Structures are given as structure tokens and as C-alpha cells.
Amino acid sequence: MLITPVILSGGGGTRLWPLSTPETPKQFLALTGEETMFQMTVRRVIDAAEFAQPIVVANAAHADIVTAQLAEIGVTDAILLLEPCARNTAPAIALAALALEDSKSPMLVMPSDHVIGDADAFHAATRALLPMVEDGWLATYGITPTGPETGYGYIQTGEALNTGVSAVVKFVEKPDAVRAAEMIASGDHVWNGGIFLFRADVYLGALAANAPDMLAAAQAAMAAATRNGAQILPDNAAFAASPSDSIDYAVMEKAARVAVAPVAMGWSDVGSWDALHELGTKDDGHNTTIGEVRLSEATGNLIHADGIRVSVHGVNDLIVVANGKEVLILPRGTSQKVRDFAKD
Amino acid sequence: MLITPVILSGGGGTRLWPLSTPETPKQFLALTGEETMFQMTVRRVIDAAEFAQPIVVANAAHADIVTAQLAEIGVTDAILLLEPCARNTAPAIALAALALEDSKSPMLVMPSDHVIGDADAFHAATRALLPMVEDGWLATYGITPTGPETGYGYIQTGEALNTGVSAVVKFVEKPDAVRAAEMIASGDHVWNGGIFLFRADVYLGALAANAPDMLAAAQAAMAAATRNGAQILPDNAAFAASPSDSIDYAVMEKAARVAVAPVAMGWSDVGSWDALHELGTKDDGHNTTIGEVRLSEATGNLIHADGIRVSVHGVNDLIVVANGKEVLILPRGTSQKVRDFAKD
Numbered sequence: 199m200l201i202t203p204v205i206l207s208g209g210g211g212t213r214l215w216p217l218s219t220p221e222t223p224k225q226f227l228a229l230t231g232e233e234t235m236f237q238m239t240v241r242r243v244i245d246a247a248e249f250a251q252p253i254v255v256a257n258a259a260h261a262d263i264v265t266a267q268l269a270e271i272g273v274t275d276a277i278l279l280l281e282p283c284a285r286n287t288a289p290a291i292a293l294a295a296l297a298l299e300d301s302k303s304p305m306l307v308m309p310s311d312h313v314i315g316d317a318d319a320f321h322a323a324t325r326a327l328l329p330m331v332e333d334g335w336l337a338t339y340g341i342t343p344t345g346p347e348t349g350y351g352y353i354q355t356g357e358a359l360n361t362g363v364s365a366v367v368k369f370v371e372k373p374d375a376v377r378a379a380e381m382i383a384s385g386d387h388v389w390n391g392g393i394f395l396f397r398a399d400v401y402l403g404a405l406a407a408n409a410p411d412m413l414a415a416a417q418a419a420m421a422a423a424t425r426n427g428a429q430i431l432p433d434n435a436a437f438a439a440s441p442s443d444s445i446d447y448a449v450m451e452k453a454a455r456v457a458v459a460p461v462a463m464g465w466s467d468v469g470s471w472d473a474l475h476e477l478g479t480k481d482d483g484h485n486t487t488i489g490e491v492r493l494s495e496a497t498g499n500l501i502h503a504d505g506i507r508v509s510v511h512g513v514n515d516l517i518v519v520a521n522g523k524e525v526l527i528l529p530r531g532t533s534q535k536v537r538d539f540a541k542d
Numbered sequence: 543m544l545i546t547p548v549i550l551s552g553g554g555g556t557r558l559w560p561l562s563t564p565e566t567p568k569q570f571l572a573l574t575g576e577e578t579m580f581q582m583t584v585r586r587v588i589d590a591a592e593f594a595q596p597i598v599v600a601n602a603a604h605a606d607i608v609t610a611q612l613a614e615i616g617v618t619d620a621i622l623l624l625e626p627c628a629r630n631t632a633p634a635i636a637l638a639a640l641a642l643e644d645s646k647s648p649m650l651v652m653p654s655d656h657v658i659g660d661a662d663a664f665h666a667a668t669r670a671l672l673p674m675v676e677d678g679w680l681a682t683y684g685i686t687p688t689g690p691e692t693g694y695g696y697i698q699t700g701e702a703l704n705t706g707v708s709a710v711v712k713f714v715e716k717p718d719a720v721r722a723a724e725m726i727a728s729g730d731h732v733w734n735g736g737i738f739l740f741r742a743d744v745y746l747g748a749l750a751a752n753a754p755d756m757l758a759a760a761q762a763a764m765a766a767a768t769r770n771g772a773q774i775l776p777d778n779a780a781f782a783a784s785p786s787d788s789i790d791y792a793v794m795e796k797a798a799r800v801a802v803a804p805v806a807m808g809w810s811d812v813g814s815w816d817a818l819h820e821l822g823t824k825d826d827g828h829n830t831t832i833g834e835v836r837l838s839e840a841t842g843n844l845i846h847a848d849g850i851r852v853s854v855h856g857v858n859d860l861i862v863v864a865n866g867k868e869v870l871i872l873p874r875g876t877s878q879k880v881r882d883f884a885k886d
Contacts, residue, residue: 216853492883503869509560509883511872516857520869525847527862527871528855539836539853 199332200250201324201395202303203243204294207236207256207264207310208281213470213533215540216524217504225311226263229468229488229502230477236264236310237271242317243306244273251275253297254310255290258282261429275428282419282434287392288448289440292405292416293432295398304331305401307394307445313477315464323459326362327395330457335359336404336450337395338366340388342462346378349469351390351446353458354381366456369446388460391467394445401449408452415440470533471517471526475500500530543676545668545739546647547587547596548638551580551608551654552625554601557814557877559884560868561848569655570607573812573832573846574821580608580654581615586661587650588617595619597641598654599634602626605773619772626763626778631736632792633784636749636760637776639742648675649745651738651789657821659808667803670706671739674801679703680748680794681739682710684732686806690722693813695734695790697802698725710800713790732804735811738789745793752796759784814877815861815870819844844874 210223218224225236233241243249252273256264258280268276279293291307298305306324314320320339327337340353354367369390373381381387405413415436422433441448450456466473478486478500485493489503491510498515501508506520517533519526528535554567562568569580577585587593596617600608602624612620623637635651642649650668658664664683671681684697698711713734717725725731749757759780766777785792794800810817822830822844829837833847835854842859845852850864861877863870872879 494879494882506867506869508869508871510870511879511883512876513860513871513873516871518869518871520864522866523850525850525852525862525864525869526854527852527857527860529857532856535838535855538838539855 199300199303201243201248201306201328202250202298203240203252204291204305204307205236205239205252205254205310206287206290206307207254207260208284208290209309209311210257210284211311212537212540214468214474215536216519216521216526217502221259222263223260223311224468225309226260226267229474230313233271234267235313235468237267239308239310239312240268240273240276241271242314242320243308248321249306250303251277253277253279253294255279255281255294257284258431278429280429280431281437282432283438285437285440285442287445288405288409288443289412289416289437291394291401291445292413293420293437295401296416296420297430298398301399301402302397304328304395305398307396309392309467311468312391312393313464313466313468315466316462319461319463323362323461323463324395326360327457327459330359330363331395331397331400334397334400335455335457336400336453337363337457337459338450339391339393339395340458340460341391341465342460343382343387343389346375346382347389348373348375348378350467352378352381352387353390354384355386355388355458355460359457362461363457363459366450366458369451388458389465390446391465392446394450404449404453409441409443409448412440412443412448471500471502471519471536472530472533474502475517475530498530543644543647544594545587545592545650545672546594546642547584548635548649548651549580549583549596549598549654550631550634550651551598551600551604552628552634553653553655554628555655556881556884558812558818559880560863560865560870561846565603566607567604567655568812569653570604570611573818574657577615578611579657579812581611583652583654583656584612584617584620585615586658586664587652592665593650594647595621597621597623597638599623599625599638601628602775622773624773624775625781626776627782629781629784629786631789632749632753632787633756633760633781635738635745635789636757637764637781639745640760640764641774642742645743645746646741648672648739649742651740653736653811655812656735656737657808657810657812659810660806663805663807667706667805667807668739670704671801671803674703674707675739675741675744678741678744679799679801680744680797681707681801681803682794683735683737683739684802684804685735685809686804687726687731687733690719690726691733692717692719692722694811696722696725696731697734699730699732699802699804703801706805707801707803710794710802713795732802734790735809736790738794748793748797753785753787753792756784756787756792815844815846815863815880816874816877818846819861819874842874
């Protein structure tokens with residue numbers, strides 16, 4: 199049975215301001231290559247031998263940019279589920295599950311703003327998980343940690359269920375540094391990458407058990423949805439009545455049969471300008487530059503120039519991001535400060 | 543007799559790139575206040591009790607911007623001497639001397655891109671020099687040094703000629719650091735600020751003695767000049783035949799009767815972004831900001847934002863200059879590196 203990709207594109211983060219804005223959040227930007235992260239996410243699941251037409255769940259305000267970016271990569275058969283308001287991931291995924299014609303179809307749920315360097319490893323993990331999923335398990339991808347990060351949730355892995363697949367012991371919220379180090383030392387914890395695989399009916403069943411109000415709201419919103427070609431617009435009032443919660447809290451942490459495939463796949467959530475420096479190609483001076491940038495006696499910098507030229511002499515370990523309207527300058531390692539500037 | 547201000551506006555420097563460009567060199571920018579340095583220069587000599595209508599010597603390509611900036615400050619009677627090509631200051635001043643109706647008129651020759659904080663001190667120096675000038679001396683203003691700068695020429699002062707006026711012993715080219723320190727220690731050296739006062743006929747006589755080819759070229763260029771209202775366009779071919787040289791080399795260093803008025807008048811040639819930091823108003827963190835700038839935990843910076851917003855966190859002692867097309871970033875104290883970036 200073909201897997202239906204469900205691409206979650208509702209995010210509107212501010213951590214990559216000034217390039218990422220509510221109008222053009224980071225998934226629609228070409229920050230790491232020629233294509234946008236949204237386009238690269240869709241491309242990853244485009245093989246017709248394995249995948250059905252994708253469902254894109256997006257903010258209704260982004261319908262045009264989604265359609266345009268899909269057309270640029272030749273995808274014309276996607277279903278667009280346009281959220282009238284944001285209710286976090288659990289209700290968004292419920293809309294997608296209800297949109298599937300075959301309720302036993304496996305859904306591969308992916309954020310649209312992550313980078314996966316090793317797509318083969320990703321697909322291998324999917325194939326390893328598929329038998330468990332067909333058997334009614336909820337499944338998730340566990341990112342092999344590269345350090346004691348405090349910015350991610352963790353998953354403790356338990357008994358082996360299959361080659362490359364373990365039962366989940368428990369989900370752990372973003373830890374402090376001490377706890378993160380303990381988990382890394384334990385060897386049985388992976389990062390929660392926010393990528394999921396399950397049958398539509400299994401997800402809806404888990405919602406019925408753990409978040410029935412959310413399921414009812416999604417069902418009402420889809421029953422009263424407007425359809426416009428490949429676009430589905432769930433009813434605003436009905437969907438607005440849904441509780442707002444993440445799939446992790448609302449479903450995964452509470453469900454009984456949850457499997458995880460630990461995988462090292464060059465994953466990044468591209469959650470900061472610092473992350474983009476880590477991901478980027480470096481010159482001899484450990485600088486990563488995008489766009490029209492001139493450097494002289496400068497090392498360790500991330501310089502991102504969008505439609506403007508940036509000339510830098512004699513500075514080290516800075517993040518510099520500029521477009522025609524805004525210039526951001528701060529030291530590498532402090533990119534969480536971006537949120538303060540992005541507020542107004 | 544009224545003094546005729548002669549404002550030299552032919553410069554096209556690159557030291558304040560990216561704001562200063564060949565199309566809009568620094569004298570036409572409002573870098574230090576509400577008005578441009580050209581406008582502030584004109585305003586300084588606008589008192590009809592002391593000054594005749596000004597002569598502006600400018601690059602022909604800048605005729606429109608000169609006219610517009612004069613109109614903004616209500617000056618409509620200036621004579622514009624539009625150089626068809628650049629031949630440095632000595633020939634430019636020759637054109638102005640030849641344009642004066644009364645050859646015995648004192649000319650006050652000023653660069654258009656310097657700041658003078660204390661105009662009263664400047665005018666007092668002019669009044670002190672005037673009797674010597676009327677008596678046939680060439681006169682210059684000696685800037686009281688504030689340190690052993692290597693970026694300026696120096697003037698050694700000799701016997702007192704009048705209250706506040708000395709004879710010039712000699713002009714000294716830009717020194718190295720050791721020589722600069724020696725001159726400061728000597729107590730009888732001042733900076734050459736490039737401001738001059740002399741009778742038109744005296745200047746032309748000095749040219750005849752020391753640079754006759756230059757005088758001949760200027761005379762030929764003015765004899766064949768085109769006049770268009772208040773604009774005088776000297777003949778291109780004739781003026782192009784002139785040697786190119788500064789008034790310092792061609793005349794002042796060679797002439798016999800040269801007077802200098804040492805004066806502390808808050809002078810700056812605004813020759814670099816570092817100079818603008820020195821001149822600028824500082825916040826509690828010793829930052830100077832112009833335009834839409836947001837600072838957080840940042841000290842000692844010069845941030846100049848022109849039509850773009852600049853947001854800076856956690857950096858110190860940087861020069862940041864941005865407009866809609868270019869961003870320049872370098873540490874304070876290295877602003878001479880700007881020339882390398884300005885080349886292309």
C-alpha cells in the first residue's frame with residue numbers, strides 16, 4: 199500500500215528573522231540550497247512507487263506560495279489542506295487523517311522546515327517501521343544524537359521490535375544540560391525529530407481515546423469544509439473550537455503501542471542561524487556565506503545576503519543577515535536573541 | 543571689502559563608502575546632522591555683512607545636486623563653476639580667481655566636506671588674517687593639533703605677524719608616527735586644514751611665478767567658457783591641458799609671504815567612519831547611531847543606517863554602515879580598509 203506524505207507547513211517561526219517572517223516563514227526560503235526546505239521535503243517523498251499524492255497542511259494565508267512552490271518542482275497533484283487558524287500539530291494531522299480516502303493508509307507526517315541530509319537512511323527507517331505501522335502501531339523517527347542538546351525533546355528506546363525498530367519507553371521534554379548529558383551517556387535516548395508514521399485510522403483512534411474534543415472539532419471542520427479544486431478549506435468556526443496541542447503531548451506520550459526507528463540521517467531542524475552555520479559549506483576561514491558577500495581577514499562567520507551586498511573586514515564568529523530592509527548582526531552562539539528583534 | 547567664499551566641491555572620495563559614491567560624494571550627504579556638509583559649509587559664510595555671493599567649484603556631473611542643495615538652504619545667488627574634468631585644487635581655485643570681478647577681492651577657499659564645530663573661532667581667525675591678506679599675503683588656517691596624527695599635513699609656524707597670526711616657516715607632508723610626535727612636542731606645528739584666504743590677484747600672481755602653465759590653461763578655459771545663467775562651464779579642452787596639482791604643492795609651499803592663523807575650531811575632515819564615531823553623539827554605551835538602529839548589549843559601535851533597519855546584539859567597537867544596496871562591517875580603527883571595498 200502506498201504511503202501518503204503529510205507535510206506540515208503551518209509554522210511561522212521567528213528564529214530565522216529577518217529572512218523568516220510570518221508572510222514567508224522559513225520552510226518557504228532557500229536557506230540551505232537552490233530549493234526551499236518545503237520543496238526539498240516534498241521532493242523526498244515524490245517517488246510514485248512508494249508514495250501517494252501528498253497532502254500539504256498549511257496556513258490558508260500561504261495557499262499561493264505553497265501552490266507556486268509545488269509547481270516549481272513539477273508537483274501538481276497535491277491536496278492542500280488550508281487551516282483557517284493554527285491549532286498546533288495534533289489537530290492539523292487529524293484533518294489530514296480525515297481527508298484520506300482509505301482509512302488504513304499509512305501517513306508519513308513531516309515538518310516542512312527540516313533538513314535531512316541522508317534521504318536513503320530516512321527511507322530505510324520508513325521501510326523498517328512499515329510492518330509495525332501496518333500492524334497498528336504509532337511510529338516515530340528517533341534522531342541519533344550528536345551531542346547533549348537542550349533544544350530538543352528526547353525519546354527513551356526500549357525492547358527491539360524489529361530490525362532497526364524499538365518500542366518507545368517514554369518521551370522526555372526538552373531537558374536541562376545535566377539531564378541531556380545523562381541521557382546521552384545512557385545510550386538509549388534519541389532526539390524526537392517530529393516525524394511520524396501511522397495508519398490514519400490508528401491515529402484517529404488514539405485521538406478518540408486521548409483527545410476526543412480535538413477529534414470532534416476536526417470531524418466537524420471537515421464535514422463543513424469548502425472544496426476548491428485540490429484545496430480543502432475546513433470550517434473555521436468548527437476548527438477554531440478545537441483544543442490546541444502538539445501530537446507529542448496529545449497522542450504520542452499517552453498511546454500504548456509506540457515504535458521508534460533510531461536513525462542517523464543528517465537531520466537538522468534549522469532552528470537558528472547558528473544551525474545554518476553548522477549546516478553550511480565552509481571556506482578556509484570557516485566562514486559560511488550565501489549571496490553577494492565579500493570577506494577580508496574574517497573567520498568563522500555566517501553571512502547571509504539576500505538582495506544586498508555585504509562587505510566584511512576583520513571580524514570573527516559573527517552572524518550577519520541582511521536583506522533590503524533589515525540587517526541583523528550578533529555573535530555566533532547567541533542566535534536565540536533573534537526572537538527579541540523579530541517581535542517588532 | 544566683502545570676502546568671496548569659494549567652496550571646493552569637486553571631491554569624490556571613497557573613504558565613506560558605501561554612503562559616499564562618485565555620484566553622491568560625502569559633501570552632499572547629511573552624515574553629521576540634518577544638513578549636508580556642503581550645506582553647512584555654505585551656511586558658515588552666508589552673512590551678507592561680511593561675505594559676497596559664493597562661488598561653488600564643482601564637478602559638472604554634480605550641477606543638479608549642488609543647485610538643489612543650495613536651494614534647500616535658500617541660497618539662489620551662488621555662481622557655479624563647473625569643472626569639465628578634475629585637475630586638483632590649484633587649477634580649480636585659479637578658475638574661481640579669474641571669475642571674480644574685482645581682482646583685489648579676498649577669496650576664502652574652503653573644502654565643502656569638512657566639519658567646523660566652532661564657527662566663531664573660524665570667523666575670528668579670518669578677521670585676524672584679513673589685514674595681512676589685504677597687504678598681499680597668502681594665508682592659511684592652522685588647525686590646533688589634538689594628537690600626533692599621521693593623516694594630515696603639518697605647518698611649522700614662525701614669527702608673529704599680528705595677533706593670532708604667524709608667518710609660515712614651512713609646510714610638512716603627512717609624517718610618520720615618530721615625526722608626528724616630534725612635531726606635536728615642538729609646540730610650533732599645526733595641521734594643514736586646507737582652508738585658504740588671499741586676494742585673487744595675489745593668488746594669480748603666485749601661479750604666474752610658480753605654475754605658469756596652470757595659469758595659462760585656466761585663463762584659456764575661462765576665455766572660452768560657456769555661461770548658462772549662474773553657471774560657468776570652462777572650456778573642456780583648454781582646462782584638460784592644465785597640469786593637475788594641489789594648491790599646497792603648486793603655490794603655498796613655494797610662495798614667500800605666507801601667513802597662518804592657528805585656530806582650535808572643532809575641525810574635522812570627516813575622513814573616515816572612525817572620524818564620524820569621534821564626531822558623533824554617544825549613548826551610555828559609547829555607541830553612535832544614525833537612522834533606524836536597535837542595539838542590545840553593544841558598546842562602542844558606530845552604526846549608520848540609511849533607509850534600512852539595523853539590529854545589533856552583543857558586539858563591540860564595530861563600524862556598521864548599511865543602505866538598501868550595501869552593508870559594510872569592520873572594526874573601529876580599520877576604516878582605511880573601506881577603500882578596498884569601494885573599488886568595485
